[in-house]
Amino acid sequence: MTALTEANLGALGDRLPVLRYDRSRLRTGIVHFGVGGFHRAHQAMYLDRLMAGGEALDWAICGVGVLPADRRMRDALAAQDGLYTLVVKDPDGGLAARVVGSIRDYLFAPDDPAAVVARLADEQTRIVSLTVTEGGYNFSPVTGEFDAGQPDVAHDLTADAPPRTVFGLVTAALRRRRERGLPPFTVMSCDNIQGNGDAARRSFVAFARRLDPDLGAWVAAEVAFPNSMVDRITPVTTPEDIAEVERRFGVADRWPVVCEPFTQWVLEDRFPAGRPPLEHVGVQLVADVEPYELMKLRLLNASHQALCYFAHLCGYRLVHDAARDPLFADFLLAYMDREATPTLAPVPGVDLAAYKRELIERFSNPGVRDTVARLCAESSDRIPKWLLPVVRHNLAHGGEVRRSAAVVASWARYAEGVDEQDEPIEVVDRLGDRLTAAARRQRAEPLAFLADRELFGDLIEQERFVAAYRAALDSLHHKGARETLRELVAAP
Numbered sequence: 351m352t353a354l355t356e357a358n359l360g361a362l363g364d365r366l367p368v369l370r371y372d373r374s375r376l377r378t379g380i381v382h383f384g385v386g387g388f389h390r391a392h393q394a395m396y397l398d399r400l401m402a403g404g405e406a407l408d409w410a411i412c413g414v415g416v417l418p419a420d421r422r423m424r425d426a427l428a429a430q431d432g433l434y435t436l437v438v439k440d441p442d443g444g445l446a447a448r449v450v451g452s453i454r455d456y457l458f459a460p461d462d463p464a465a466v467v468a469r470l471a472d473e474q475t476r477i478v479s480l481t482v483t484e485g486g487y488n489f490s491p492v493t494g495e496f497d498a499g500q501p502d503v504a505h506d507l508t509a510d511a512p513p514r515t516v517f518g519l520v521t522a523a524l525r526r527r528r529e530r531g532l533p534p535f536t537v538m539s540c541d542n543i544q545g546n547g548d549a550a551r552r553s554f555v556a557f558a559r560r561l562d563p564d565l566g567a568w569v570a571a572e573v574a575f576p577n578s579m580v581d582r583i584t585p586v587t588t589p590e591d592i593a594e595v596e597r598r599f600g601v602a603d604r605w606p607v608v609c610e611p612f613t614q615w616v617l618e619d620r621f622p623a624g625r626p627p628l629e630h631v632g633v634q635l636v637a638d639v640e641p642y643e644l645m646k647l648r649l650l651n652a653s654h655q656a657l658c659y660f661a662h663l664c665g666y667r668l669v670h671d672a673a674r675d676p677l678f679a680d681f682l683l684a685y686m687d688r689e690a691t692p693t694l695a696p697v698p699g700v701d702l703a704a705y706k707r708e709l710i711e712r713f714s715n716p717g718v719r720d721t722v723a724r725l726c727a728e729s730s731d732r733i734p735k736w737l738l739p740v741v742r743h744n745l746a747h748g749g750e751v752r753r754s755a756a757v758v759a760s761w762a763r764y765a766e767g768v769d770e771q772d773e774p775i776e777v778v779d780r781l782g783d784r785l786t787a788a789a790r791r792q793r794a795e796p797l798a799f800l801a802d803r804e805l806f807g808d809l810i811e812q813e814r815f816v817a818a819y820r821a822a823l824d825s826l827h828h829k830g831a832r833e834t835l836r837e838l839v840a841a842p
């Protein structure tokens with residue numbers, strides 16, 4: 351077994367493709383917050399492709415971890431010189447692997463926030479990118495207001511406090527660049543939020559204005575926040591994935607990444623400080639990302655939520671098993687056709703009918719082995735951003751909401767924390783205790799879950815939605831998830 355390190359690349363070259371470019375020539379141009387599986391399967395992969403062709407050598411990535419859990423990534427990448435194995439799994443069982451080397455460095459902010467600020471403030475840093483999850487932007491899903499009272503944010507708003515959050519670190523660096531007369535870097539969100547660049551702008555400007563109104567005005571006027579749409583199904587790496595890399599390739603990789611073959615990145619071309627030539631490796635640079643991002647959020651992401659709670663209640667634990675069930679496939683297509691698609695504008699160059707069929711095929715890929723539990727996690731950050739915009743559009747325009755209401759009801763039933771076999775459900779959510787407490791009251795109080803205005807706003811006052819929600823929740827309680835799906839699929 352050969353450890354994955356830069357010194358061992360020569361020995362690994364006959365087992366799987368390894369990078370052939372000289373990493374000593376790389377210079378850091380991007381600092382990325384939130385180095386997880388998706389970033390390594392997506393943005394870092396695109397940069398690695400460019401570097402393999404002799405391009406973007408001054409756009410290497412420095413990863414940054416902010417949360418205590420990020421210590422594990424720091425340790426894995428430090429032991430492997432930033433290298434990792436990217437494993438692409440085809441639906442037919444085929445597998446392709448390669449070593450990726452575009453992450454040149456990694457800083458763990460809790461150990462040394464000053465080092466992170468210094469790297470961000472360095473003139474060579476021209477892009478700061480983010481995959482900090484849908485909840486990482488710290489704004490209300492209903493009002494859109496920035497939450498300055500969140501404890502770590504409040505700490506970072508205290509004068510001279512060492513920063514703990516991405517907002518504090520980035521803003522400290524922007525302040526330093528401004529003081530030195532350096533232009534700001536571009537802040538590029540790669541998270542699954544509608545208008546993710548606009549969302550990032552709202553959050554960072556709000557933080558900066560609370561810290562220093564003049565600095566906030568400068569950030570609002572000078573910093574670019576391009577929008578983007580990113581797509582690649584990337585499940586959590588399992589011990590079995592690590593063992594498979596060892597068995598097939600003789601490589602000891604502490605944290606390989608597994609993903610599907612499909613990948614897409616649509617990016618607003620707004621980078622005053624420069625950018626890599628991403629169009630050379632298939633990234634779509636466009637003036638308006640919105641049609642693409644709404645397509646992805648309301649079809650792919652919302653369909654994941656439409657599948658996962660029903661799937662868990664029906665006993666499925668792997669996404670592909672549920673997606674291959676004709677009842678689930680029919681329900682997802684009905685949701686996409688009847689409720690999501692009418693909310694979308696035409697998407698340039700995309701056949702939506704083919705795209706929806708392809709989504710079912712992607713969900714059905716048995717090689718990826720994506721888990722239902724991953725899709726069910728952090729729903730309070732996902733449902734308001736992915737599914738509820740569909741609901742609100744259809745309520746405003748006389749569209750159908752029956753299936754969307756059933757998805758919310760399936761989340762409420764799942765949040766009770768006990769499945770149909772009386773087995774416990776682990777509700778993984780930042781609001782988990784609150785959600786479960788409300789859900790467990792709903793057999794006596796059917797609208798207890800929906801009454802959370804922080805998540806649902808005024809939906810509890812929308813009679814058409816409430817009627818569909820109550821009907822689905824009652825069916826889930828008395829008939830079960832599978833029969834509820836059958837009736838939804840059979841409905842005209």
